[in-house]
Amino acid sequence: MTKQPEDWLDDVPGDDIEDEDDEIIWVSKSEIKRDAEELKRLGAELVDLGKNALDKIPLDVDLRDAIELAQRIKMEGRRRQLQLIGKMLRQRDVEPIRQALDKLKNRHNQQVVLFHKLEHLRDRLIVEGDDAVAEVLTLWPDADRQQLRSLIRNAKKEKEGNKPPKSARQIFQYLRELAENEG
Missing domain, CATH: 1.10.60 (Diphtheria Toxin Repressor; domain 2)
Structure with a gap:
């Protein structure tokens, strides 16, 4: 007895996909x-x-x-x-890797934003003087008013004398220390 064409199609291995519930997801x-x-x-x-x-x-x-x-x-x-x-x-599974990488990038972005805020505050301290010092003292009560005023005075002298901004850098470093000690 020879098999009919329909019969030999049934014997194909791996052709058990008769469930209509199984979805075939086609990806280009x-x-x-x-x-x-x-x-x-x-x-x-x-x-x-x-x-x-x-x-x-x-x-x-x-x-x-x-x-x-x-x-x-x-x-x-x-x-x-x-x-x-x-x-x-x-x-x-790359999701944990992506999350950790995003967390690292976010931390870096937060640090950049903080540095920009501190630079802006430093510039305000040099321009405005005591008004900005009062704001710094409200943000960080343990800040040293006398040290800030001294650094501001030196930064103004350096700016007027066209000297390198050593004191301005010191103001930024001091503000950064205050921000790091806070958080």
Whole structure:
């Protein structure tokens, strides 16, 4: 007895997909490439980080070794290593890595914003004098009024004499110390 064409179709291995509940998710080749490229960029960001920053990101040993190797390699070898890191990232859950990286970037951005505020406050101290000193004392009650006034006086003299702004830098450093001791 020979099998009819319909019968031999039933014997095809792996043709057990008869459940209508199973959804087949079709992903375009372009989307796969975009995802791979995005993970390669994430890998490049990880390679650009320093050792201390890498310690704060949850990485397994293989990925960490690949990143450290990429940091030592130059030019074409680095490009190939970045591709390998991208491939390794595709095989892992990258969400914790992304969150840790975003947290590092956010901390850096907050620090930049703080520095801009402190620079603005320093400039106001030099221009306005005692009014701005009173504001600093309300922000940081443990600030030394006499030291601030002395630094402001020296900064004004340096500015008038076209000298390097040594005292202005000292005011900024003092304000930064006050801000760091507060938080």
